[in-house]
Amino acid sequence: MLDKLKIALVLVVVGALSGIIIYSVNELTADTIAQNKIDKEVSYYKDLFNLSADTNITYDAIEIDGYLDQEVTIYDNSGDVLGYIYKATDKNNYGEVTVLVGIAVDGTISNAVISSTTNTPTFVQTIKDKYIDNFSNQAVDSFTIDSKTGATYTYTSVVTIIEAASDYYLENRGE
Amino acid sequence: MTKKDNFLKGFFKENPIFVFLLGMCPALAVTTTFETSLGMGLLVVFVLTSSNIVVSLVKKWIPHDVRTPAYIVIIATFVTVVKMLTEAYAIELYDALGVFLPLIVVNCLILGRAEAFASKNNVVDSAIDGLGMGLGFTLGLITIGILREFLATGGIMFGVYLPIGDHPITLVSLDMIINLFNANFHITDYGIKVFSLPPGAFIALGMILAVFQFKKARKDRKIAIAKMEMIAEKKRLAAEKKKAAAIKAAQEKQAAPKLAKAGE
Amino acid sequence: MSFTLFATAIISAMLINNVILMQFLGICPFLGVSKKSSAAIGMSAAVLFVMVISSAITYSLYDLVLYKYGIPYISTIAFILVIASLVQFVEMFIKKTSKSLYKSLGIYLPLITTNCAILGISEGNITNIWTETMPYWQGLFIAVSTALGTGLGFGLIIFAFSSIREKLEASNVPDAWKGVPISLVVAGIMSLAFLGLAGII
Numbered sequence: 001m002l003d004k005l006k007i008a009l010v011l012v013v014v015g016a017l018s019g020i021i022i023y024s025v026n027e028l029t030a031d032t033i034a035q036n037k038i039d040k041e042v043s044y045y046k047d048l049f050n051l052s053a054d055t056n057i058t059y060d061a062i063e064i065d066g067y068l069d070q071e072v073t074i075y076d077n078s079g080d081v082l083g084y085i086y087k088a089t090d091k092n093n094y095g096e097v098t099v100l101v102g103i104a105v106d107g108t109i110s111n112a113v114i115s116s117t118t119n120t121p122t123f124v125q126t127i128k129d130k131y132i133d134n135f136s137n138q139a140v141d142s143f144t145i146d147s148k149t150g151a152t153y154t155y156t157s158v159v160t161i162i163e164a165a166s167d168y169y170l171e172n173r174g175e
Numbered sequence: 176m177t178k179k180d181n182f183l184k185g186f187f188k189e190n191p192i193f194v195f196l197l198g199m200c201p202a203l204a205v206t207t208t209f210e211t212s213l214g215m216g217l218l219v220v221f222v223l224t225s226s227n228i229v230v231s232l233v234k235k236w237i238p239h240d241v242r243t244p245a246y247i248v249i250i251a252t253f254v255t256v257v258k259m260l261t262e263a264y265a266i267e268l269y270d271a272l273g274v275f276l277p278l279i280v281v282n283c284l285i286l287g288r289a290e291a292f293a294s295k296n297n298v299v300d301s302a303i304d305g306l307g308m309g310l311g312f313t314l315g316l317i318t319i320g321i322l323r324e325f326l327a328t329g330g331i332m333f334g335v336y337l338p339i340g341d342h343p344i345t346l347v348s349l350d351m352i353i354n355l356f357n358a359n360f361h362i363t364d365y366g367i368k369v370f371s372l373p374p375g376a377f378i379a380l381g382m383i384l385a386v387f388q389f390k391k392a393r394k395d396r397k398i399a400i401a402k403m404e405m406i407a408e409k410k411r412l413a414a415e416k417k418k419a420a421a422i423k424a425a426q427e428k429q430a431a432p433k434l435a436k437a438g439e
Numbered sequence: 440m441s442f443t444l445f446a447t448a449i450i451s452a453m454l455i456n457n458v459i460l461m462q463f464l465g466i467c468p469f470l471g472v473s474k475k476s477s478a479a480i481g482m483s484a485a486v487l488f489v490m491v492i493s494s495a496i497t498y499s500l501y502d503l504v505l506y507k508y509g510i511p512y513i514s515t516i517a518f519i520l521v522i523a524s525l526v527q528f529v530e531m532f533i534k535k536t537s538k539s540l541y542k543s544l545g546i547y548l549p550l551i552t553t554n555c556a557i558l559g560i561s562e563g564n565i566t567n568i569w570t571e572t573m574p575y576w577q578g579l580f581i582a583v584s585t586a587l588g589t590g591l592g593f594g595l596i597i598f599a600f601s602s603i604r605e606k607l608e609a610s611n612v613p614d615a616w617k618g619v620p621i622s623l624v625v626a627g628i629m630s631l632a633f634l635g636l637a638g639i640i
Contacts, residue, residue, distance in 0.1 A: 006238065007238050007240065010236060010237055010238060010241070010245070011241060011244070011245065014233075014237075014245050014248050015248060018248055018249065018252035018516065021256065022252060022255050022256065022259075022516075025255075025256045025259050025260070026259060026512050029259045029260060029262070029263040030259075032263040032264075033263045033266075036263070036266060040266075093372060093634065116267075116270055118270060118271055118273070120207060120208060120324075120327065120328060120371045121208060121210075121332045121335040121336075121343060122324075122327075122328035122329075122330060123328070125332065125343065196467075196470065196471075196619065197467075199466040199467055199470060200463055200464060200465070200467065200555040203466060204462075204463035243523070244520065244523055247520070248520070251515050251516040251519055252516065254515060255512060255513070255515050258512075258515070259512060273566075274562050274563055274566065277515045277558070278555050278558060278559055278562070280515060280519055280558065281519065281552070281553045281554070281555055281558050283467060283553055286553060369631070372634060373461050373463065373630045373634065374627040374630040374631040374634060375627070376463070376627075377623045377624065377626045377627030377630055378623070378627035380623050381616075381619075381621070381623030381624040384619055384620040384623065385615045385616050385620035385621075386615075388616070388617070388618070388619075389614070392614040396614075
């Protein structure tokens, strides 16, 4: 009986110690994690509309049913709508690609950026260096797509997301 | 075992991936690039060393029957701490490792070392063993990662996942070498891209293990040949001795009647 | 909770996103156990059983207890303890009911605890299926269907691989490739075949 009690006591002590350690590390890092995420998203929003890092913007995010994840309406500091940002994640053989597409109120694609991906970095770098800038400043109802890139899976995901975003914009926000 | 032997054994003689075949799941999954393998390896070094130290410190107080759950709780604590720190300070690495970060808990290597070594030795030896084994594991992961990334893309990138520097740089690239001769040929367009995908992982690991086994087979064959030669040599010596003894006996037999005749 | 949801979850977990060949979970038993077909079948049955029950328990634990009381980060420890106790339970149960099965499974039963597949599926369910707005019963249904599909996929691949390996033992493989290396290359070819199924669902 006594050694069973000893076993239980040891387990309780070990469990309690580990709980304390985890709890304290969580307190230390949870705020950093949340803040990092928000900071990163906001810096992407500013990049998508070519704003400098210290401009003040406010934004409003709504979840969308269907292929796209969310639509974020960006207001500049006088309350006017600057444009819409669409976020979606596409799955391909290498993993996932998350793209943010910024469409300005005048119906042009202002920019697209790959915000996070688990694809092989060299392929992602090829898209970032040469192909994703080709979408900027094209009209949302008639934009052209380059066909051969050498990083086909990643590029196909990016193109799918941009096309879905432009379709949504034309259906719901375009004139 | 001296401290130096203890530390170095994890690198080649008892390498966890190539000799013991432990920790195969991360060895195949996170080695798509050199940097993710390096990141995962360093995290495993941290968890393995810390858990070895703690297990060695408390080995006297943990009853024998419940040692496995207790070790698992200790290891899981460190893994959770590492997970939260990675999520806070290296979020790209966290996304790239995915589910394999919490899976460090069931990495047979860590539980195996805690059971086999740390529960029987003192703190310093256990720490050195953990460090050595962890670094050997990292070496194995890096080997596979470099092979896969090189074959798939023709170069190695750094700075994408680990929070070092502002921009990712290309460390090595076949393009750099080829551009010395011909600036228009981009070998990255001709990479064997299957090595970034799951099948390539199996095949790359198979190739590396085959290299190790080839060396071992050659060494074994040399030892077997030397042994057979030694046996043949012994047989030859024994046969010669027998022949010499037979000749001597025949000579004595011939000499005996002559002596008898001379005696008369 | 329709049949389509069930079928989709099972097919995608079993074939499209196969646990061994695509997700790389459960490689240690894949290379270690799969030399004899009979041991392979016994092991995969045990893994299927533990996987389904543990994914139900861990999903419920996360949704109803851990997230509700604000301690989602304790999930790793909680899940592994649930799995370890479940395996202990299953071992005692098999020992009492069927001594022959216990003898044939031997050492593989406690090894299920460190099988990456079970903890991987439990954590994967939380990442892929659980969201803050998903109702509990629907999430549980999808999680258990995924676990069922995963277990079936695991069994399928281990059985196929063990049959191939039995043939490989008898064939004329060069010395450097004998044993594990040639099995890995064969696994790579199987994985290539399964890669062709990607994108169906």
